[in-house]
Amino acid sequence: MSTVTLTVNNTPQTREIEDRTLLVHFLRDHLGLTGTHVGCDTTQCGACTVILDGRAVKSCTILAVAADGGSVTTIEGLATGDRLHDVQTAFHECHGLQCGFCTPGMIMASVDMIRRHDGVLDEHTIRHELEGNLCRCTGYHNIVEAVLMAAEKYRGEHHVAVE
Numbered sequence: 001m002s003t004v005t006l007t008v009n010n011t012p013q014t015r016e017i018e019d020r021t022l023l024v025h026f027l028r029d030h031l032g033l034t035g036t037h038v039g040c041d042t043t044q045c046g047a048c049t050v051i052l053d054g055r056a057v058k059s060c061t062i063l064a065v066a067a068d069g070g071s072v073t074t075i076e077g078l079a080t081g082d083r084l085h086d087v088q089t090a091f092h093e094c095h096g097l098q099c100g101f102c103t104p105g106m107i108m109a110s111v112d113m114i115r116r117h118d119g120v121l122d123e124h125t126i127r128h129e130l131e132g133n134l135c136r137c138t139g140y141h142n143i144v145e146a147v148l149m150a151a152e153k154y155r156g157e158h159h160v161a162v163e
Contacts (some may be wrong), residue, residue, distance in 0.1 A: 009077025024048045026093035035075035046133030049105035057114035075104035087150040096146035098137035119154035
């Protein structure tokens with residue numbers, strides 16, 4: 001057993017857990033944050049994607065003890081009160097979801113992608129970057145449109161010049 005302390009969605013959380021507890025299970029089972037989904041347990045599907053210390057990671061292959069002292073943002077931590085994050089809004093407006101199972105991981109991966117590329121994205125880059133996040137329902141077209149919409153808003157807010 002180990003004591004793990006993480007800042008999750010800007011709130012410090014300390015729990016006594018088994019050393020083999022995966023980050024995804026820490027979030028779901030110990031904190032009740034069930035928006036992070038368990039899909040494949042092998043990093044193939046991306047449903048468990050969260051932001052850990054500023055980077056998108058697949059939480060099904062990271063031990064919670066390895067993340068001790070870190071900062072995690074889950075899908076539940078993106079919105080500010082009743083105001084959805086711009087990527088969440090874009091997914092809603094572009095209908096970038098169907099069954100919704102992959103949506104939290106897609107959104108978290110997209111948030112990180114937009115940040116890393118300063119909002120300067122094209123369809124090819126988005127499709128390449130989302131290869132590790134599987135969706136069985138949408139065919140990705142609306143997901144790509146949502147990421148493009150959110151990236152454009154990001155550029156506008158951050159005044160990033162597009163060449």
